[in-house]
Structure formats: structure tokens, C-alpha cells
Amino acid sequence: MKRVFLLGLLCCSFFSAWTQTKVSGKVLDTQGEPIAFANVLFTNTTEGTITDENGRFYLESEERYFRLSVSFLGYSLQEIELVKAVTYEMEIRLEESTQALKEVIVYTGKQSKKNNPAIDLLRKIWKNKKVNGLRKYPYYQYDKYEKIQFDLNSIDSSMANSRMFRGMEFIFDDLDTSRITGKTYLPFFLNEVSERVYGNNPLGKERVDVRGNKNSGFEGNQAITAFVEDLYSDYNIYDNYLKFFDKSFTSPLSRTGVDVYNYVLNDSAFIDNKWCYNIVYYPRRKNELTFKGDFWVNDSTYAIKKINLAVTKSANINWVKEIYIAQEFEVLNDSVFLLKRDYMLSDFSFSKKEDARGIYGKRTTVYDNYQFNQKKPDEFYKKQSDPYDPRLFNRDSTFWANARLEQLNKDEVGIFTLLDTLNTVPKFKTYYNLVSILGSGYIEVDKWNLDIGDVYSTFGNNQAEGIRLRVGGRTYFGQNDTWRLEGYTAYGFKDDKFKHGFSAKVLLDRKQRLILSAGNRRDIEQLGLSLTSTQDVLGRSIASSAIVTVGNNNRLTNINLSTFNLEWQPVKNFRVRVGSTFRSLSSALPDEFSLDYVDPEAPGGVSSSLQQMDLNTTLIYTPGRRTIGYGVEPITIDDPFPTFLVNYSKGVSGFLGSDFNYERVQLSITQPWQIGGFGRLTSTLELGKTYGEVPLGLLSVIPGNQTVFSLYKTFPNLDFYEFVTDTYATLHLEHNFNGRLFSRLPFLRKLNLREIVGFRAAWGELSQGNIALSAPTNIPLQAPSDRPYWEYSFGVGNIFKIFRLDFNFRGNYLDNPDARRFGVTGSFGFSF
Template identity: 55%
Template structure:
């Protein structure tokens, strides 16, 4: 379940009350009529304030009662505005230039100089001292962390309130109020609180987080959603070159790379908590890049950041996000080290970026306390357990939360629990929840079982014609210790019934000892991947694609039975030992899997019976999962490498098995986030079969005769164009995330993304395997030189579509060789 899918689920039914006493908002101009960006706006006699954005707009709210607003900026007279009411919105304020400062101060509006700029001089001192700040200044550290996550509907207006979708839930609108950052009216829908004890060792480069308590409203049983919400925000460090969230890398304004990305202005200086600090305003040098705007305060002795605000610009190239706002506060320890005490993150999700459109606020507040240092623990302390349900942490008492919250919930946050408890009991809400669940998961929920996936109900291929499929699975909860899945399908052209059934049971949660077994009889397009899978119910899109290039009649009938045992002795390291029995034969008269049975090559058989035993090792370092049942959901599905090693042994004469062979396969996949130039993915595959085997057991180089993107295939190859029994392949793809198009004025507003790719494969077939082949196909292997392709593409078309053009690099002499291919892909991506 992807993060983007969860967001679509949340938008279906997303619902803090905030009894703020003072609210102000408006626009700031100077006496020439120009707007004044990045000016300071604060309530008088308080530390509560904000800065105007690049258009001179501001919004500020507080739980306190204030009667005066103070506005200041270098080069202008400070202005005090009396507040006549508790709510003062749509204000228009004019600042006067300060005559005495006109000859001394330059007000930067465009690009600032990198030379003789006092702001950059200060920034260089920040760089020189960054390693001696925070927990990095100590060998070991520990602290308590309180985290609060909230989701709210924003831009609540009469149209939304009167919408049919909320019939029966009208009472929720009694809980609306105004966001302190954007000034939009919002309505709460979810809150999650957690308390963690964090331990770290800088010498070992290890960190461990122990969950002490977790509490949430609305989704107590949905661990997937809770873990997704927590994973939205990757840990980030403002001192590093890039701040990563939503699969994107934003240039940090405090980093060494910031000098080429941002303009800096020394705006002010003042005492903050008895420490003299400088205020630096920053804003991007170019449009449409992954950058921020805002300001930060720097201490003049430790050169550490005391406070920082980061806000994405309105033209940033990131889907479904109107704005991201980050605020961090630091405190001084022993007059030398600054430690983070508060981290606030808010993302404004929306279908589009119009100011008046409705969307979702996702807010995270992190508070830190009880810092302790240089308390060394053994390296074994930081090892990660395989089984760690921590069920007691989700059932803490009210007394626990009173003692462990680092700040009390305000009235609006307490109200979320009350409102959502009532909401989840309404029929209207549960109807919406059911619809959203079907759209996201593809399953229709019933009591104890699910029907689906609904997206597989219809298909088509040259052998079966129109195909219908009906299936389901047992489902009592996310942490079910066993699960059974089954389906039945019927082809209206071949008039044959197909089916599949599989089951798995978790015998030992601590070692993740699982038994699996099943049987499938179906029509399948073999050779769509080099690395074999023994998924009983798996089926490639190539087997039932509605649109194909040329004839797709090289399908096989497969009868596959599988039994396996697997365990996870170390976190994210899985061992699987299995046995499978396959019966393969052609599914159409135009296709042959024939092979010679005797050495004289006089007797031919068209059916393959094969028994195989395999041992598979899979390592996925850094993978995060949700749940502890027989099936777990991956939370960070695109953020970790995968290493796969398989050793298979074909056994002859067991259950009438035909062939004896050994097969070794290796697969490695590595996603790479490369700073400010985008995201890459590299995968390597290699394998070899020892022994003579027929076409049905060879390693087919995966072609793609559909118009849809299929993972790790070669789109300009037809099915069975290259066949091998030893191979090595590489697939490289890079997404520039719009970095190039953002420099082109006519393309900039479309937020398109540039993609390039390269694929190559080298392989051969042994003479022994060639000798027993009687299929009539021309068995060609890319053995004289590696076959390669390259591609260019445009992504983010209408935010959901990707189009690629693929070019064949060589082997143009192959029969019916295609020099070019086109593929499309659909999906929700940030």
C-alpha cells in the first residue's frame, strides 16, 4: 500500500478545533505601492510572530489576547497597529521607508551578491561549527520524544458544509477553526500521539527508538494508516545539504549547497533567551526548484541556529502538495551546545494548487526533553528485534499520558477525540470508509473475508479471449496468523475454467516461521522476468493485456503446486526453502514447447513435468513493515535495497519429473536519491542453469509486447526473441524530477519530469540445451555482444501518467525486430 494511495483514502473522509483568541492577516506594502516580503510580524510584548511571504502576505494567530501588532523590517520604520477586535483579517498595511537608513541599507528584492554579503559571512561560520552542535557533540545520547500527528480538512466553506457527502455527519462542522500558518478554516479528522525513548551512539553510528506509548483517534485498528502517517516525514537535519520528504530532496538553506540556490539577506539582530542572535532572510534564486523561503536566527558565539522557518514556494514541482511549512526551535545547553526542543511540520495536500481549493493538512509536532549524554551501551543493545508488536504501548492509561506528554493537549485537540469517536459510529462515515477502502485496496470487505481484487475481474488475451475472474481472501484483521486466498476464472474463447488457491500460516511470530502452500491451473505468459517467482497466484499483466504489439499467442498452460517454509532469523533477512511441481504445455496450437526425449532425437514430447527444490535468501536492509501477522505491509516501499539469491535443484523421476539440473540466480535492486538532481534506480540480475533443459525451463529475456510499462522488461523485444540458460542484465533509470524543464519558461508551469533509462543483457545457451529443443522457434541468445536499449520519457503528465519512448540499440537483423517502442504507465507520485 503506497503513501499516495493512503492520501487518496484520507481525502475521502478527512475531518482541531482551535479556540485562538487573536487572529490577524493581510498584506504589507511600502509607500511606493510595492509589497514587502519577509518582514517581521509579531504580537506586541510576545515572542509569537511570523514573516510575510514573497507576496507580502501574512497570517498569525495566538491562544492569547493581544491588542497590538508590531511590524518591522530593515530600512523601514517600525509600525504598531492597534487591533480593534480579536479577529482582524484582510488588513492592508503600509510601511514607510526610514530616511536615515536610505544611504546605509540596501533592501534586497532580486538576486543578492555572494561577495561582501554579511549574511553569507555568518552562514560560513554556521558551516564551520555544525558538527559541534546538537547530539553530534557527544559520544552517546538519549532523550524522550513526544510526537503528535494530525490530519485536517482545510478551506471549509458553505459549499463543503452543504455537500451531500456529509449527510448525517453535519455535527462535525461545529469543530472548525483557522490554521495559524495559512489562515484557512479547517476541520480535524485524525490525531495520533506517541512517546518514544531514543538512544544513540555517534561512535557506532547507531540509533534505537523504543515506543513507550501510542494513542490515536478514529483508526485504532488500522496500523497500516498509523505507520504510513509516521513515515510521511523522514527524519531530516537542517545542517545537511538536503532535506528529504515525500521522496524529494530539498536544498537546505543552512547547507553549503544553499549559497548557489538561495539569496540571503541579513535582516535583524536581537536578544533571544539572553543570547544575541542574527536574523537572516532567504529566498530562492530560481523558480520551480525544490527550495524553501523563510528566515532563521543564528547565535553569535556558537554559530548555531536558534530558530528556523522553512516554507516551500508556490511553484515547487511536487504533486498533491500546495505548501510545506517547517519550524524548528533549539535551546542552549551549558552556554555552548544548541539542542532541538521543538520541530513542527505541516503539509497542505490538495488535488490542485489553487488558493481556494479544498485539501488536507498533515501536521506533525515533535517535542524533545530529558536529554542525557555519554552513557555508553553495548553494541548488542542497538540490534533490531524481528518480532516487536509492542501491543501494550497501544493501550496506555490516561495517567500515563498525563505524565508523559511534553505539553498538554489544548481544547481543540481534546475535542478531536470526542468528535471522531462520535463520527466513527455514524452510518454515513462508515459508508465513505468502505468506498475508500475498495478504491485503495481493490477488495470489498465482508465479515471475515474480502472479495477481490476487483481490478482483475476482466482481462483479454489471444488464447482465452475475454476472461472473467472472481476471487477472495480470508481477512479478520491486519495481524491474522493465517490467510487463505482463492480465485476462479473462465475464458470465453477457449471455454476453459481456471483456478488458484493458496494458504499460509504463521507458526512462530518471533522467528517469522511461516508455512505456505497452494496450487494454480491457469494460462500464463512465461518469460516476463529473468528472476523466477514461485508465487502461486501471481499473474503478469502481459497475460491479459487488452492492447498488444503483434500477435501474443505464445502463452502456456501451467499447473503449479508449491510448498515452502520460511523464517526471518535476522531483521529483514529472510530464508525460504521450498519445493514445487510444474506441468507445462502450450496453450495454443501456434506455440510449441516440444523437446527431444532420446539422444537420437527421434521421440518428441510437448509436456514438461518438473520437480524442483529451491533455497532463497532475501535481504532488504532498511525496510519498514507494519503489523506482525502472517502478512505484513511495507511502509517505505521505494526506499530500501533488495538482494536476492536463489539456488534451485531440478530432480528427475520424482513425480515423473523429466529433467535434472542446477540453477543459480542473483538479483540486486538499489534506489538512489541523488541530491538535487533527482532519483535513480539500478537493478542487476545474473543467473546460470547447469544441465540440459528445454525451452519451458530456459531463462527467457523478458520482452514486452504490451503498451504498458512492465518492470525490468525490454520493451523493443518480442516474447521469446532472446532465450538463454546463462545471463547477466542491468537496468538503470533516472528521474530528474523536473530539474531541466523548470528552466524552460513554456514548460515550467506544466511541472513535467524528465526520465532517461538504459537496459542491457548478455547471455548464451549451452549446446546441450540447444540439442534437445524441438519447439521450432529460433533460439537466439545475445551472445555475440550485449543487447541494449535506451529510453527517454516524460513523467507527471496530468500528475498521473508517464510516457516513454524506447530505442533498440542493436540486433536489428532479428526477424521482425522493432527499432522503437512506446509504453505508458499510470500512478500517483509526489
């Protein structure tokens, strides 16, 4: 019986291989030079691809084909017979054509575009895009199924036999080949989500009801889920710019596409009984955020029937070697084209070399069961479903059999079994824990339900403490904990003192996000790095531990801070926080920096320490913010969103020895602006005013920066406490061109550098009463009231893919003592 079963499997495998066709190779001219963006199709079909910049291609089909057609403008069509179902490493040479093309007028480079029929079609696509698809109906609803998968790719025998995978060789038993790249891959992560989407076009409202969520591989790891959510946000191919990996790529259907792409009318054919034109497009210049590919457009509605997009390898994007997108549309009522299937593959790798190993990220989204003109009450769209209902994560096999609009293939089904087995292998757990520590900064101790960390804050150094060591921890029963305790202790070898911080949070109501928190911190801190008073009892500014500083960085403060807060989220992304703080402040280096103020009741008429009780109300609005999880500390998806903040503080004297009565109102607006293909501008406007007389420790300090790090919302050419105000306005502008300008320079193009420009300005006033109240003996109290203080900077990012350098210039107040006219700051990090 076993032999019969084995024979049956072999027959099935043979039949499956026979019904597939796989080809790969290189297209060259007669001189042996590669031909980029050549068309490669199975003869008499619409199944095809185009070659990359090196002339390479890979093409796969579930059908068995016997001929391959290869063509490119200016070259004769070449047809190759496919003797075998699988033919790799083909070398195809095209000869220059001697016949003139009469049907299609083609352009290249900067030649005239007036007589290009492809661009004529493109204009009709622009004209009709607002009436295509879901926009045709006032109300709509549909089912949506999405699966996201991660795979190790470029698997070979040397990798399978390496010491790294010793004891885990079984994971290589079932490997497959990508239909896009031809590389062998090993799946290790799969997430499935089933949703029902409702829309109201007149109101511009949409509601998404999650019906099921299933995760295999790193199950429950919300940090990975948030990373995946940010990578694969939704997009519309009709938009002018498509956002992937925090960057805006020019869409081939964009109104600005004619300046970025070459378009060629290539073919025409019936697809699903609809006559369509095929347009091939490819970029005019290298190193820009562009695609290459083709699309099929209907001849009457000018709606897209199929489109393929592949990011060029020269595009200025890090850690991503390849991005491939394919969308298919179905026809409804003879005229309406609705998205049916969306597939996206990303090849993540440290190198863009052909044989470099990496990870595939694949998202497949299927849409079905469209319904229209079923009106819902307006209140229906205000009540969003709970995407973290535990029942959604425990759907049975019957639910998923019905919910999957596209069934799992054998590799995807095998992920569940593979991960169950891997979780029993000690070496795999070791690798997983190491990656988890690098990502979160915490070492998990499961048997104690405790995390040790964060490890990145262990070491520090400053003038008051000298070398500083810190150790901390937090309770951790799961990522959706409804309460959490966290704390740390630190020791400074120079001042021979222990410091500490402690925080407690509890989620009282999950739907309203009602959170009660309290904490205490006794430490040394560099104040004046932010215009808003610190309420953080656990964090620490980089200025307090900077190993390398600019100038005499001795203006550190002893702080004993206690906080009590209640936070409420009445509507999505709008938070209200009310609470109180009690602070004790004194100079950490009294011989070099003074926080003294006039106090008639103190001995000598001067006090060196300050105690202050404040009542605070803060309103925070973050439209577009997305989070993962429902516990007391949800994870924010790293997607730029605006932040509006209003803060009111009331200082109360007398209570617990509090020293001053005053009021403070502050407003902050941070807004990211996507400037099309010219990158992103980030702007921050801050306004504030203090009513009443207060000493230096309670005034608003224009944030200086004496570190060597580039810190947004600080002034890198200002010293700490150089400008002090009670009324202020600051503006920060930073624009990252993402290499748009450098890509035009041949000698810089291949370096993939990115240009950043910045402008900062501050205006403020300081009353004579506040000047008279403070008695610092070593720093002048000055506000930029005569004229706004300003700076500008030029930066170069993506140096070796991880470094950024900023060259900062001071615009005025050059006569201030020790004024720094010029400075260089930098930062490092991993970004796409």
C-alpha cells in the first residue's frame, strides 16, 4: 500500500511539473550587451514579464507553453521553442530591426511626446479615473481576505548544511521556487485576516469589520505585526504617488508620469472578452523611486484590467532588492472594473547582488462579494468593530475554509506544522530570543513574567555622575497586559549616588482606553532639551548621558519627580490626560550652574532648591495614528501622522511646600507633508506663555543641543539655557529629498545619498520680573525678543546606508558669549 501511495505521489509530482512552464535567462544584443526592459511573453498569451536593468528575466506559468516571444523596440522579434517545461539560464540575442515601425510612434529620452499614442491613452486614464471602480456608487461593501508571508530565500546546500541550522535540517525538506524571481525559498511566517468593508462615498467614511485573524510563526509578537502593517499599507494605483517603506514612488498612472517614465504602446488583445491595449513603461533616469512594467487598459472605459510594477534595482531604497506588484481587476456590468486580486512581493537583503540571501515578504489580497447601493445609517460608520476581540484569534478550521477567498498552497499550509515543530527546538528559541532582544531591548524571563532592560540604557556618562550604570525591568505576562510595573536603578561612580525610577500603569476600561498611571523618579537630568516639562519617570535624554559633548556641558539638574495621571480616549486618536506632578529641582553642579532664586523667607534671601506642585490637562490628537494591541501599552505603527497638542498647567503654591503660583498654556503642531516625488517635509510649530513670576527652573528654555547627535526640535548651535523665555514661538522645518537631487548628478548617483535641508527659528520674551526673581550667577538670562533667532542646515543621509551628517549654521546672535557659528551633528539608524 505504501508503494502504491508513493507511486501516486510521484505521478502527481510529474504531472504538476509537466503542466507548468518555467523559464529564466538573459536578453542581449548582438554585441553581448544586456537589453533592459525587453518584453518576454509566452507566445500568443498575455502572460509575460520584462527584463531588469541587467537584461535578466524569470517567467513562470501554471500552464504548459511551447514557445517564448522576446521583443524590444528597434529589434526584431525573436521566438524560441521550449523543448522542456523548465528551461533556465537561457541566452537570447536580439538583432536590430531594419523595418520602420508605422503603427506606433515611439520616443526615448527627452524627445517629443506629442505623437505618442501611449500618452494619449494615459490622458484618457487620468480623465476617467475618478469615475472608475468603487467611486461609481454612493454605497459599497465587499469581503477582503489578506495573507502576508515571510520566507527565507536563496536557499542552497551550503546554507542547509551550515552549523547555524544544525539540528534543524528538517526545515529544508519542503522548498519551492518563486514564480517571480526563480529563487528557492523557505516559508516561516504567515498571517491571515478576513474582513468585511463598508463604505459611504458621499460622507467619505469607511468601516472595516475584522472577522478573523490567524497568525503562524512568532504568534502574538505585536512588534513584528506592527512592522508588517507598516510595510504593507494599502495603496491605489490611480494615485499619483504610491507609498511603500515610508517612501513615495511615482505611479506609472500619475499625471507627472510623463516626466518620469517612457511609455510605449506595445500590443492589443481581448482579456475576458474586453478589448485592451498593452502599454510598457520604464524609467527615464536611474536612482529615482520609480517602477518598470506594463499594464492593460480597456479601450472604452479606460480602466486598468491588469498592471505589473517592479521597482528598478537602481532605486534609492535600502535593504530592499526587489519589489514586484501585480493587480487584476474584474468587470462588473460590462463597464465597472473592480479590484479582484493584489499581489506584492518584496525581496529584503543587505545587498542587491543577484545571489545575495535575504527574506521575501509577500502580501496577497483578494476582494470578492461586492455589493452596492445598500445604504447604512450614518451612525453605523461611527461604531467601529473591535479588531482585538479574543474570539477573532480563535476561529476554527470551518470558519477559515469559508473565509479564505484564495486557498492556501502546500507551502503555506506547511508553515503551521513547521513552526509548531521549530518551537520545540532549543537552538531556534535561542535565535528567536536574540532577535527579540535586539528589537525590543529587553531580555525575557518567562518563568518570572519579567523583562530585564532596557539593555540600551545600561551605560552612560556625564560631568556630574561620571560613568553611570543602570539596570531595570518590567512585568510582562503578555503584550496585551492590562497592567504593568516598570522600574530601574542606576549608580554614578563620580558622585557615588544611587538613582531610581518607578512607574505603574493600569487599564481601567479597554474601549474608552481609560488608563491610570503613577510614578516617581529621582535622578540627574539635562533639562531644557524640550519646551514642555518632563513627566517621564523612566526615560532619559541622550544629552544626560552623551559621551561626547560640544562646549562646557555642565548645566545638569537633580530632579525628584512624582506623577499621577488619568488618561482617557473618548474618540479614536483623541486623548485627554489630567493629572499632577510634584518636582524638586536643584543644580547637580552648583559650583558651575545655578538654579538659585530670590526667596525672602530663606536664609540669606536666596533658595538653591525648588519644590513645585502642578496640575496638568493635556489634549492630544493624532489623526491617522494606527496601533497594534489592546493592552495598557499598545504598539504604535511607525507611520508618520500629524500630532496636535494643547497643554495647560496650573502651579499651586503652599501644598506640600510648593513654592509658586502660575499658569502656563502651550500649543504644539507637528505635521508631515508628502511633497509628491520630492520627498517629505516635517514641520513643527510650538507656542507657549507663562502667566505669573517664576524662577529659572520653571521658565521655558529654547532647546539647545550640545551633543554630537542630530535631534529634531532642538537648535544644534545653541548651548543649553542660552535663551530663556516666559513667552515663546518656535518653528522647525526639515525636508528630506530622498535623493531626488543627487540622482541627477552622475558622480553621486551610484552612492544613493539623500539630501536633507533644515530651517529653525525661535522668538521669545522674558519679563523683568522673572529676570529679577532668578539669581543665577554664572549664566545670563536672555530671550530672542529683539529679533527671532534662526539657524539653517544642510545634511547628507544614507551614508553607507546607516549614517547621516548635518552641517549646521547659526544665522544671528553671533555676538553671544561662546556663540557657535557652525557645527556638525550626526545620527545613525536603519531606514529604507
